Amino acid sequence: MIINNAVNALPRDMGSPLLPPATATAYGPLPSPAPHTDAELKALLSLLTAPGPPPRTRTRIRTVVVGHSRDAASRSAATAFVEAWHSAGLPVLAVVDWPEQAASWLRAAQRFTAEEPDAWVVAAAPLGWAQMSRRLRRSTGWDPARTYGFASLADSRLPALTGPATLHGMRGATADGGTWAVERDWVTQRPQSGP
Secondary structure (H helix, E strand, C coil), X not given: CEXXXXXCCCCCCCCCCCCCHHHHHHCCCCCCCCCCCHHHHHHHHHHHHCCCCCCCCCCCCCCEEEEXXXXXXXXXXXXXXXXXXXXXXXXXXXXEEECCCCCCCHHHHHHHHCCCCCEEEEEXXXXXXXXXXXXXXXXXCCCHHHEEECHHHCCCCHHHHHCCCCCCCCEEECCCCCEEEEECCEEEEECCCCC
């Protein structure tokens, strides 16, 4: 198990959902999303379709809304996910995209949460997702614990950028088929299990 602590040296201003420019650049350049892998897509689909741990089982996830930033890797990952979800006979209620920079993020956040899915799936660049998730948390009924992401969002700086508990409960897949989860200000990664 690999544990990364988000750097929390910066003050957090949750008064505005927009990241102050100094905060957005304080952690250095965030990487652009890499093309998704087959192992990553498979692990993400498994996260969404696996039953919960005993003694309680979670409600089966059937409906999803897919969101992505506009870079080529995120679009490709979102398209691959939508095709795989449809191949399993499951509905995608909406596909929403957003730019890396926006004036308020409200329009994209409202489109992302207009439907009431069982889960949200995100393929995005970290900085854009930081901005979007801050707006979602501030202005909508979005629940990070019902949100799943591709490997590009397993960056330990992301929880620090978004603010306390903004992403708590979000989880996703790593490029090698492992998984990651946000627990408060931590990103925890688990390697792929089994062959």
